[in-house]
Amino acid sequence: MSWFKVDDSFYDHPKVENLPMAARGLWLTCGVWCAKHLTDGVISAKRVRALGGTPAQIKALIKNGLWVESKDDSGAKCYAFHDWFDMQPSREQIYEKREIERQKKRKQRTNQTDEIATTSRFAKMSPGDTGGDNPRDNPGDSLGLSLAPDPTRPDPIRSADADPKNSQKGTAGFDDFWAVVPRKVGKQAARRAWEKAVKLESPQVIVQKMREYRDDPNRVKSTQNTHLPG
Template identity: 45%
Template sequence: MTWFKVDDSFHDHPKVLNLDLAAVGLWTLAGSYCARHLLDGVISDRQIRAIGGTRRQAEKLVAAGLWSVHRDDADAAPSARRYVFNDWTDFQPTRADVTTKRREDAERKREARARRTQDNKRNRKDQQEWKNVREDVQPDAPVDVHAESSRARGRAPAPAPASRPDPTRPDRDLPPPSDDEPSVTRGPSALSSSTFSDGTPIPPEPPADHRGPATDGTAALAYDAEIIPLETGTAAKPKPARAEPVHRTFVRTILGGAGYPRATIDQLATQVAKLSGKHPTDLIADALREWDRRPAGTIPAHLPTVLGDVVKARRAHPEAPKSKLRTLAELTHQERLAEQHTTRKAIE
């Protein structure tokens, strides 16, 4: 885009004072036309009439000294004449100046686009190389200072003290259960089991939906097992909560055969994983039951809100503690019922 420049002292210039507004308007419109089409201040009689001017107004501009008749058209007919702005190159950019500037701008933009393309390619290459880094080579991996110092002295590092098993490791790395510890089946055999360790039937898996079949590869745990997040993070970068098989089993146990699709079970299990480290298991179970009783419009993401409602309800209606006499009476009644049942069996 080019500009037709008008000096701020044009209004009281001696050449302009004796002109009427129509002639001044023609001078202004003609200057804008020449700048737009890069005519270097040369305009023909036909172009003057095209922008609304007249031959008489053009002659007034020539008489005032603002225009001149083109030197090649001095003897031409009035309809074939061309007029030239006086001193155009002193105040306005020429065609050569404008084309040179446009060419330089186009070249500068082309180089900027080329640099931006190269930067994008370099960034994509860096990202691909970062993805190809081995999983066991991470910049944030902790370094065993004692082991490194032992290697530097030429001695073998001392064995690490025994600690609790890492819950993020596969099940084959876990120690075998002790005699006083409840047995939990590990490995592929647990996947085919249809009951918990105490003989309680496990609710069936919901049908697969559009997300595809489940890829769970760990054994199902009992409902009353403690829900422990299997991933830990740091204060600077906490690990996001992720649903594990124990969370899905917990949800299926509480909801039973409600017929929810796998996607709903997975979303509820994710919410349970987020809440398991902050609230007791019985409170989360009550929240799941309350969520199941809510209308169909309640989505799994509302489970924390439902849990808050359960907490408020518990605080509003706390359970009254039983008296000692009532507890003793209930125990006596249970013992009497047990004796009657034993006697009935002996008679039969």
């Protein structure tokens, strides 16, 4: 959406104070149309008539220096707002701003999607996972962890609260975990997955599972088979 900017002193500007109210309305209406269609303040005489402009109103705007009569590339009569770029952004500036906003939103959506996918994969992995670390793996793939509580163990959350050694939260202990990750890709995504994992399991257990997974010969075999023909 584009905006047509009007200064708050417009009403008593020397070019406007003696301008008939109908001409002021035409100026504003045409300005909004130019802003919407990104014409850089140029509007055809045909369009002005379609918007309700009369010859008297047009003449008043030109006489008071608010419009300049001109011709477009086809030779048709048109009108240009005087000093349009003093108050309004150019078409190129608006396109550039829109592209920046699109890139920003695209990056936000990508980061959110990656985080959800990584967390989901992280939570579904089991200690016996043999997924290979091929180049197409995403951060969090083949981490060899299960975030589902084990009924044979005490509640990991309560255990962490009871034992100061297991009270690491957030990113505490992540460096130990990252040190044993087999393929170090997507560190930030892995860190976010780690922060969620330590809420369901103690950091020491997670690191130990990762170490066992890293040293699992079946994982190495699966990795090699990933690259075999056929």
